[in-house]
Amino acid sequence: MTAQIYVTRKLPDQIISKLRTSFEVRMWDEENVPVPRDVLKKEISIADGILCLITESIDEELLQNAERLRVISNMAVGYNNIDVEAASKRGISVTNTPGVLTETTADLTFALLMATARRLVESSSYLREGKWETWSPMQLTGQDIYGATIGIIGLGRIGEAVAKRAKGFDMNILYYNRSRKPQAEKELGITYTGLNELLKASDFVCIMTPYTPETADLIGKEQLLLMKKNAILINTARGGIVNETALYEALKDGVIWGAGLDVFKEEPVDLDHPLLSLPNVVALPHIGSASIKTRMKMADLAADNLLEALQGKTPSCLVNGSGLAAYRK
Template identity: 50%
Template sequence: MSKPFVYVTRLLPEDQLAKLKETANVEMWEKEEEPCPRKVLLEKAREADGLLTMLSDKIDQELLEQAENLKVIANLAVGYDNIDVKYAASKKITVCNTPDVLTDTTADLAFALLMASARRIAKAADYIKEGKWKGWGPLQMAGMDIHGKTLGIVGMGKIGTAVAKRGTGFDMKILYHNRSRNKAAEEAHGAKHASFDEVLEQSDFVVCLTPLTEETKEMFTYEAFKKMKRKAIFVNASRGAVVKEDDLKRAIEDGLIAGAGLDVFASEPIQPDHPLLGLRQVTALPHIGSSSEETRLKMMELCSRNIAAVLKGKQPETPVT
């Protein structure tokens, strides 16, 4: 009896797929950073029993209708807004993600982005490399303090809670907005639940960590930024589509907020001529929230275990459906 077929949409290390290869015949897209072309993905999905996908892969109804053998999709991310989960469930296809293993790593990055934006770290590094440092000045590359400020978190899940924990180390007051109360975060880190408007109005740093849903799509508009403090910094480490990017650009240009730290964008990869990248008040990163070597390898291994489990008729570790 032949093994089931699994297609992986990026080139991953062989070691992380070793266990999966005991269960299935595995084929990978040949490149690590360039996405698998839609035409190839559709072709492979038609014969695949399992798919190991990235956030940039669109697993929609068109693909799922053609994937007659497909039993499981493992997404290399905690989010899964790139997958039509409801339609997959109707086809009895199991969808899995990679929660928990990336929580602290992503929280590290979100807080690092906050710090880099506040203290102008990237600009200061470029200042030296470009030969502009001619001497010390009292307000040279002056940023803003982080300690003792108010940290507002929009989306108080596991990553949000981990960011709150980091904020307490800087003696920050923690406010958060979430669709439900997070009493564990309140008890452990002194976080206080507040309305969306209250978080915007009272925070010195607003960190967005909410998943992308119909309710959160483009929730950060010009009107939202207008409610923030003029010296506040906005940080987005969730999904680019929660922000109206034209509105963010206008808000920064109009002086409504002091700046932004962005790890995600509405369309990725973002192009060098994107208007946001032309603003000196914006610190931009290439979607590296969970990108530590240790964490990414754990995510790959979890995806492999989830696919293997489903193909063996067992329960996966982290099913979405």
């Protein structure tokens, strides 16, 4: 019997054609609308493999009906949308797409940093709304980037790539990570420090850490109060790492100077969200990896993960290998 694949969002024809050479493929045929949960529940009950996005919550309830499911291929680096433990208990492989989006996401992170520091979105609106009447010495002035201190929270692949870009701006680079990286310190000239020390010293704080129970609300009121009044917070990781209520209050009250956000706790973010009302916030719709080339690489790698798992191979991007081994004993 041919293995059944379900793809939770419309993907380019070349990706689907690749899967159809070996499997029977069904797909939610919408590009900008997530698959409804009732549809996903039905499809997952008869699928051998799922190719999903971070918009799909693959939880215990869904997996209870997944009697045939052997692999969940997540088209993302993060996989907090999947109950990995529940999948492991059922012998289901979980894969992700690391590596291919590193440079693109680092580009976006630094672009967001620069746009926030130099008030680019605000300035563009100022011009388009007909408010620009003359040159003025302090009009729309922002923060300098060259030579400033940047603090990177989470020095994985993307964090290191951001550090490389910061080095080109002759920035003083601090980082906080669950473990030190002596090789990166040597190669990039960066300095390891504690979280509180990083927050106190940095002009720019970039959040690059994965979202886990340990990093949920990592940046809250207490942490924001440690930051400089001219500091800018950049988050291109996951929204839940920052307490959004505390961030709104800090920005509104001038505790910190600005924020650049590509991610929110609830996505898509509600247009009535308080953070969107602030002029010192640059907000983006989770476009960190959104270049044509990179998204195609992500989709291709997600397809390869499916192929490998359903052909009885160990996927190259397996995230629950130890978990699977433990439950199979």
